[in-house]
Amino acid sequence: MPKHLHEIRDPIHVFIRLNTDERKVVDSPPVQRLRNIHQLATTFLVYPGATHRRFEHSLGVMELAGRVFDVVTHPYNIHDDIRRIVPEITDQNQMGYWRGCLKMAALCHDIGHLPFSHAAEKELLPEGWDHERLTRVLLESTEMRSLFNDMTPPLRPNDVIKLAIGPKKAKHLSFSTWETVLAEIIVGDAFGVDRMDYLLRDSHHAGVVYGRFDHHRLIDTLRVLPSPPVSGNAPAASPTQPAEDQPDPTQPQPPPREPALGVDEGGVHTAEALMLARFFMYSQLYFHPIRRAYDIHLKDFLKAWVDGGQFSTEIARHLEMTDNEVTAALLQASRTPDAPGHDAARRLTKRDHFRVLYQRHPDDVRVNPEAGKSVFDAACKKFGAERCRHDRYSQRSGAPDFPVLTKDGRIASSLAMSQTLTQLEAVSVDYVFVDPDILAEAQTWLQANREQTITPAEELNDE
Amino acid sequence: MNRLQIAALLTHLVRRMRHHGGWCGETHVQKSTYVAQQLAGVPLGFDFILYKHGPFSFDLRDELTSLRADDLLHLEPQAFPYGPKFKITDNARKLGQKFPKTIKKYTDALEFVAEKLADKQVDELERLATALFAKSNFAGMDDHDRAAWINQKKPHVTIEDALAALAEVDELEEEFNSELA
Numbered sequence A: 001m002p003k004h005l006h007e008i009r010d011p012i013h014v015f016i017r018l019n020t021d022e023r024k025v026v027d028s029p030p031v032q033r034l035r036n037i038h039q040l041a042t043t044f045l046v047y048p049g050a051t052h053r054r055f056e057h058s059l060g061v062m063e064l065a066g067r068v069f070d071v072v073t074h075p076y077n078i079h080d081d082i083r084r085i086v087p088e089i090t091d092q093n094q095m096g097y098w099r100g101c102l103k104m105a106a107l108c109h110d111i112g113h114l115p116f117s118h119a120a121e122k123e124l125l126p127e128g129w130d131h132e133r134l135t136r137v138l139l140e141s142t143e144m145r146s147l148f149n150d151m152t153p154p155l156r157p158n159d160v161i162k163l164a165i166g167p168k169k170a171k172h173l174s175f176s177t178w179e180t181v182l183a184e185i186i187v188g189d190a191f192g193v194d195r196m197d198y199l200l201r202d203s204h205h206a207g208v209v210y211g212r213f214d215h216h217r218l219i220d221t222l223r224v225l226p227s228p229p230v231s232g233n234a235p236a237a238s239p240t241q242p243a244e245d246q247p248d249p250t251q252p253q254p255p256p257r258e259p260a261l262g263v264d265e266g267g268v269h270t271a272e273a274l275m276l277a278r279f280f281m282y283s284q285l286y287f288h289p290i291r292r293a294y295d296i297h298l299k300d301f302l303k304a305w306v307d308g309g310q311f312s313t314e315i316a317r318h319l320e321m322t323d324n325e326v327t328a329a330l331l332q333a334s335r336t337p338d339a340p341g342h343d344a345a346r347r348l349t350k351r352d353h354f355r356v357l358y359q360r361h362p363d364d365v366r367v368n369p370e371a372g373k374s375v376f377d378a379a380c381k382k383f384g385a386e387r388c389r390h391d392r393y394s395q396r397s398g399a400p401d402f403p404v405l406t407k408d409g410r411i412a413s414s415l416a417m418s419q420t421l422t423q424l425e426a427v428s429v430d431y432v433f434v435d436p437d438i439l440a441e442a443q444t445w446l447q448a449n450r451e452q453t454i455t456p457a458e459e460l461n462d463e
Numbered sequence B: 001m002n003r004l005q006i007a008a009l010l011t012h013l014v015r016r017m018r019h020h021g022g023w024c025g026e027t028h029v030q031k032s033t034y035v036a037q038q039l040a041g042v043p044l045g046f047d048f049i050l051y052k053h054g055p056f057s058f059d060l061r062d063e064l065t066s067l068r069a070d071d072l073l074h075l076e077p078q079a080f081p082y083g084p085k086f087k088i089t090d091n092a093r094k095l096g097q098k099f100p101k102t103i104k105k106y107t108d109a110l111e112f113v114a115e116k117l118a119d120k121q122v123d124e125l126e127r128l129a130t131a132l133f134a135k136s137n138f139a140g141m142d143d144h145d146r147a148a149w150i151n152q153k154k155p156h157v158t159i160e161d162a163l164a165a166l167a168e169v170d171e172l173e174e175e176f177n178s179e180l181a
Helices: A020-026 A029-036 A041-045 A054-072 A080-085 A092-108 A131-139 A142-149 A157-169 A177-187 A193-206 A215-221 A265-286 A289-305 A315-320 A323-335 A342-349 A362-367 A371-383 A419-423 A436-454 B003-019 B026-038 B058-069 B090-097 B100-117 B122-137 B143-153 B159-179
Strands: A005-010 A014-019 A222-226 A259-264 A355-359 A388-394 A403-405 A411-413 A428-434 B049-051 B054-056 B073-076 B085-088
Touching: A005 A054, A014 A020, A014 A054, A020 A029, A020 A092, A020 A142, A029 A054, A029 A092, A029 A142, A029 A315, A041 A289, A054 A092, A054 A177, A054 A193, A054 A215, A054 A222, A080 A222, A080 A259, A092 A131, A092 A157, A092 A177, A131 A157, A131 A315, A142 A157, A157 A177, A157 B049, A177 A193, A177 A259, A193 A215, A193 A265, A215 A222, A215 A259, A215 A265, A222 A403, A259 A265, A265 A403, A265 A419, A289 A323, A289 A342, A289 A355, A289 A388, A289 A428, A323 A342, A355 A371, A355 A436, A362 A371, A371 A388, A371 A428, A371 A436, A388 B058, A428 A436, B003 B026, B003 B058, B003 B085, B003 B090, B003 B100, B026 B054, B026 B058, B026 B100, B026 B122, B054 B122, B058 B073, B100 B159, B122 B143, B122 B159, B143 B159
Parallel strands: A259 A403
Antiparallel strands: A005 A014, A222 A259, A355 A428, A388 A428, A403 A411, B049 B054, B073 B085
């Protein structure tokens, strides 16, 4: 008898479970290509273990998406307000379809990534393109449509696209409330399974423990809940309040607030752990200065090496281009002095990366929030633009404000429940790197001119 | 406008909203920024889509996080069970002083938005901003069709409430044009 359920071993989730239809999508060229895309670009040059690929991350996101779906749609876990405003959540006829759709969206959410993931995306794609748009184009391709159509039940590609890239990137598509909730399971700010998996997986492979948190407990406590109350939108009365304090059912009730992914009260501490893991992973690993410097050299190499300085957005050419092709070219260029991108390639292979001249300091930010740019502009004037690089990046997403279902049945903001979340800083980096040959001279120059360089005063363009 | 000029205007708007008694949680800032941009013509450059509680900009959300990282905005926790308010910092005040021409150019427009929206609740802001979104995106439609569209996208907004919000947008536009345009 043929086997219809399959398991894949995974160091994070132990087993990834999938059916035969889903395995066909795993075996498709766009998903298999992810075996050759590093999850963390050049991070392995700093953390040697971080050589894992987008393929296993995509499997992990699929596994977690299925687990979260099962928890938040379990009848016992559905909040009464949500039953009213998202009736689909109790429609058993639709559950199989949406679960399959969510898992496939999770599996395919990264198929549009360029070689070395995010490192090169911004400057190496034509205006208006990013990896999410490439993902969308791939999901709309004949091959993927056919795979989705052959599934039981067949999946509508547009539904997979919506859940895979979310409302931010699928602006051309209209989302129902239910679809918005499902997309949040994958790409959500607070509890998106994309983030959960990459924190766990990246910390495992990089060998750092601060990306870990109790995701089993967190997932068990996830709920779709009305958004936390704000001024004037009085919270619903508690079911444990005396009857006379309960809302009068004959009077019109305020409209339920929009749904969001939140936790029940028992999950607040694991949610804190997730947010702390995110903070530490960003500040210690993703924004590690040497890793950022290597990414800059990689970008410089790619700009010189890729035809026309930009990657193709044609499907066939996208599928052919992986880290393997780039690595082979990079090694070759590093040995060939007149090859395009030789200098950048040599810096990557010989570990002769640019060094940190300046990094963000809270005192400087108080004087000038764009202090790094001021230092960079001045350093370029002094030493030449080819010997200096600037890297500024702030954590995306909003404050960790999500709904919490309290033990007495009320909905509260996580930030009213947790001092830890309230105190959590937003991570931001602002580095100026220089050629190691001029580092000592540049340090001396900056030391002598630091204050006047950082103070913005006349530099501001106040028009 | 460069990033710091936009930061100066955003923090000025938050300050004026708070001055007029506004709650200034993220939803308030999102909707008032949308109205400032779309109705009052302040060129902040954020890309809005119809999402939670009406027009929403992910870019603006990211920028608010950056402003927190740059010590220009703080989150002020509120008593249980409410979400936090935004509050500007001393650094934001100093930043505003570095852009007197920028602030002066848009101060009346931002003051108009702050005065008109500060005391509105989230439900009202959602209706108003969604009505403005419908007007801006469906110029050729009449208000009944726009109201039906709003009701379809936001079923908790009745057709009657949507029509009232569309009329309120007309009034606001008229008022803005007669006073400031």
